Every structure is written in C-alpha cells, then in structure tokens.
Amino acid sequence: MTDHVIEANGLTRRFGSLTAVDGATFTMDAGKIYGLLGRNGAGKTTLMQLMTGQDFATDGTVRVFGQSPVENASVLQRTSFIKESQRYPDDFRVKHVFRSAPWFFANWDAEYAERLIDDFRLPTTQRVKKLSRGQLSSIGVIVGLASRAPLTFFDEPYLGLDAVARQIFYDRLLEDYAEHPRTIVLSTHLIDEVADLLEHVLVIDQGRIIIDQAAEDLRGTATAVVGTSTAVNAFVEGREILQRDGIGGLASVTVAGLSEADRAAATAAGLELTAVSLQQLIVRRTTTVNELEQSA
C-alpha cells in the first residue's frame, strides 16, 4: 500500500492523430502543493480531466485514492476541480452557487466561504452571468478553497483577477493549506507568482511529462554564468546549455547542474553565477533551440 493520492501509469489521451497526453507516468502524494506547468496546448487540462474522471484514457491508467475516478462517486466526492470554463445555470445568482456547493463537497465550510466572499468583494445577489470575468474567477477560487477537498485542482483559476485578488488567493491558499493540509494541483502560466507556493513541479510539454521534481531541487538545476565571452565559453564547454545570450564581449550562458566544485572553479575564473527563476528555467526547458535562436 502507498499513500499516493494519484498514480498515473502510461496515461495517454489521443484525439484522432493528436496525442494530447503521451504516456504520462507519475504520482502525487497527500498533503502537497503541485504545480502542473507547461505551454499552451501542452496537455495540462486534458491531464486534469483524466485525473478527475471527466475524460477517458486512450491507453494507460490513472488511480485516484487507489481507484479509477471514472463515474466513481467515492473518488469524486473527495475531488474539487476548478476550471476556467465553469458554467452555471442561467438564472443562478452568486448566492445560489454557494448554497448548492455543500451538495457536492462533503467538507464544505460555509463560514469560511462567507469570509472569502467578503475578501473578494463578491456581490452575492448579482446574477452570475452578469459578473465580470475576474468576479467569475473569484467564484471558482472561493469554491476551490472552501470545498476543502482532499484533492483540489485549480486549472488557470485567475483569468481577469487583478493583482490584489490574486495575492489574496495565494495568501488564503497557504493559510488554509497549513490548517487543512490536502493535495492541491495548480495549473498556471503565472509561474513566478506561484513559485514560492509549489512544493513539487510537473512540467508537461507536447503531452509528455518532462520534469517531475521537488521545487526545491528544481531551483538548483540551472545557473546563469556571466562574464567575458572567452571565460564563459571556456567554462561552459561540454556542459548542457539551456540558453546563451551575449552582448559585445560579455556572455551569459545558462547551464544545467553545477556541482560545488564547478561553482568554486567558476568563481575562481572571475565568473558571476546567478540563480535562474523557476519560470525562466521552465521557459528554457520547453523552448526549442530554433525558437530560442529566433527570440535572441
């Protein structure tokens, strides 16, 4: 027995000739915040639909709480999936969304939802279809937090949310997670904004999981080496290069995996080493050499 909340094995979803999710094998544990990151069309939403039983795998398996999620009430009652494209009945007002939420979520905390409604300044008597894009997103964020589901997915939850509302979301998420640990999967393009929240990162590119690593370890996997072109080029020779920039006689080259001895050697050679942000790292890992050259 393992305590994996999710176990995917060779999980694959094809749409005709397009493979949206391609042999994904990974696990997710209880009580961790995961980032599911990748470029547009990489397969993030499709993967989340497979994990929440809203779509069927073409090949491979996914087990959620040890079972298949498809039409499985015992799994789905423990899962909250907040989607950017969530639709509500036409005549629904904001308060109706929150009144109906306890039907779907066993752990729903109505008092907490009330507090979040105040934080996000949501007008409860307003019709949902009249809400602004950001207000609609705050409904999803509140439902995701107050549902306290043991497994919560946020798929791009903040379309239209302003910077203040996004910060409220991050703060509440961390506070509530500390009191009620659960598995949270955040899919987003705003990688730098959420970087400090994430404990583990899965990066999907063209349907394949290309990074599956603790965020802490991932941060140390790339370093920019800056200095004179001659010194930088000599140092990076034979290493895995993720990005190369330069101007005049100066160069900045991002390389993978430097040991302590490498770092000491770089410093001794008069080179400067700077950390690469999670966002920069992922951009570099999911950009082809051609695209990098074109953008240089």
Ligand SMILES: Nc1ncnc2c1ncn2[C@@H]1O[C@H](COP(=O)(O)OP(=O)(O)OP(=O)(O)O)[C@@H](O)[C@H]1O
């Ligand atoms: N129902 C479908 N029928 C055909 N193709 C689909 C379907 N759903 C998704 N796709 C395709 O599968 C690929 C992955 O799409 P998906 O929505 O999972 O990407 P994503 O990583 O969530 O992208 P984004 O960040 O832009 O939301 C895309 O090429 C998309 O066009």
